[in-house]
Amino acid sequence: MLHYDEIRRRELEDPQPSVIIVGAGQCGLSVAARLKYLGVKSLVIDRFERVGDNWRKRYGSLALHDTLYSQALPYMPWPETFPEFIPAGKLANWLEHYVESLELNVWVRSQVIADRTYFDEREGKWHVTIDRDGQERAFVVDQVVIATGLCNKAKLPKPFPGQEKFAPGIIHSTQHSGGAEWKGKNVLVVGTGSSGHDISLDLSNYGANVTILQRSPTYIITIKNGIVKTLNGNLMVQGVNLDYADRITEAMPKPVTKAVLQRLVPKIAELDKDLLEGLERAGFQTYLGPDGAGSLFLSMERGGGFYFESGASQRIADGLVKVKNGEVDHFTEDSVVFKDGSSIKPDLVIFCTGYTGFKESVSETLGEEYGDQLKKIWGLDSEGEINGLYRDCGLPNAYFMSGALAINRPYSKLLALQIVAQQLGKFGPRYSIEESRKTDNYVDLSELIYH
Known part of the structure; x- marks a missing residue:
């Protein structure tokens, strides 16, 4: 009878996946975990030497700006001893621990060989060739997930x-x-x-x-007043069931979310009044975000343009960091x-x-042909849904996975369920805005979202 270490060694050396996931950051690992517990074998590959190097190799003072209560990965809550704001290096080590604990199949020092990777229309499968630390290995899989994140090159x-x-x-x-x-x-x-x-x-x-x-102006919000005291509310706090919190958060239509934020953001600014006035005196330009709705829609449209105050804003207000407009x-x-x-x-x-965009990431990973087929990724469509992520991205049997820890936790489940449905032949035609607009009961919400 084989012992545990030998079983794991064989699984890692000969994984036989039906899904290839490119990128072993929080997004790729979340999808791999979801798929495993839905009975789907996957292989995650990453170009770095160790899992977590996408965080570990950044500057040493980097830490998450959101409290850990909203940042947990699927199936594994943080230990109670963890700090409220997790340093990047600690998160990197946790990702490595996550892989080991959930027995996810991950190859590091590995990358897709783009000119030897293609989708076979007749088979309906991806032929993927991987260079693993100088050794090539070919796979035929049902789906490919690109989880290279917002921060490419x-x-x-x-x-x-x-x-x-x-x-x-x-x-x-x-x-x-x-x-x-x-x-x-x-x-x-x-x-x-x-x-x-x-x-x-x-x-x-x-x-x-x-x-x-x-x-140009930057949206500034303090963590203590804006995140902990206001936006987290009673959802993203210690001891709350995150599955429940995710359902409440993500079930809210984006126009409603925006309306709520337009009421909350000015209240947060009032709480942050002393800091914001100090920044103004220092010559730093602030505003309340697009349509006065704060950071959420900045994140969804631009992937940035805001800062959760963790010390730098006060340093600017105090004149210890100079401002040039x-x-x-x-x-x-x-x-x-x-x-x-x-x-x-x-x-x-x-x-x-x-960083460079999603098209460049796909072109580098799968080849120019597939980069050209990619639909718009990120930003909101006219119905308030994120373009191209966790759903049809324009590539056959492929998905794009990106986003912070709190957003990739619920959406990794939706993505994994789509893969399972495809593999079972029960997925059916995808929803299309264009087709839905032809029906009599379609309501265009874009004015509510963007104005």
Whole structure:
């Protein structure tokens, strides 16, 4: 009789999946867990050396801005000893522990070979070739799930005039390893989303002279007043049944959610009045989000443009992180010159300018042909549903999975159920807005969502 370690070794070496999941972050692992407990075999692959490296390899001060009560993965609640706001490194280790505890089949140091991967229309199956640490392995599977997330490859703006002559360093936020080496140095941080704030705070903590460049207003909300006291309410708190909380949260139609937020967001701003007024005095521009609805619709439309205050905003209000409004015009050998004619001489410029899009991720993973077939991903359609995620993404027998921990927990279940239904031949035709509009009982809600 085989012992446990040998059984697991054989499962990992010869997984025989019917679903390939690309990406072993929280999204890919949630789907893998859901599928396992629905009786579907999957294989998760990831290019990093260890599960969790997508969090572990980022700057050391990074932590979740949402309380852990809303962030649990399926089937495994956090230990009661965990901190309320989980550091990135601890989350990385937890993801690794999650894989081991739930016995998920994950291959690290692995990636899809795009030019040897294709969907066979006649068979209705994907032929996927994987390079696992230099060894190739071919699979024929029913479905592919792309779980490479919002943060694919670093996106830098088009080079500015003179940028190639600029002697000091220029990096993207993904290359920031920590602020320790910049003590006493002048650093320009370009961008005022979460990464821009987090990195500015990290640099300031180590004694760097930080200037943050702001191009447009940013929605700022404090965690204590906005998240814990108001938005979490009685749902995302310690001891609440998360399955119940998810059903309540996700059952709310987006127009209704928006109307609720338009009432709550000004109340939160009143609670945050001292901070917001301090930011205004410092020259930092804030607003209440699109249509006064805060961060949720910013997240769904842009994937950013807001910051949950965890120290950086107060540092700006206190004048310890300087603010510059405007845009870069050009570089000289030692300066950054702005469009208003002013300039700064930084020792380092950090572009916190986001990541490439979903099309690029699919093109890199499956090939240009499939990148071109991809429908719009992220943002809301005219019915208030997220485009292309957890449902038809334009690719045959393929799904795109993305989102923060709290959103991928309920939607991983819906995605897994669709895969099971497809494999059982019970899925049927997909719902279509275009077809539904032809019926007499269709109501267009887009005006309620966007105005």
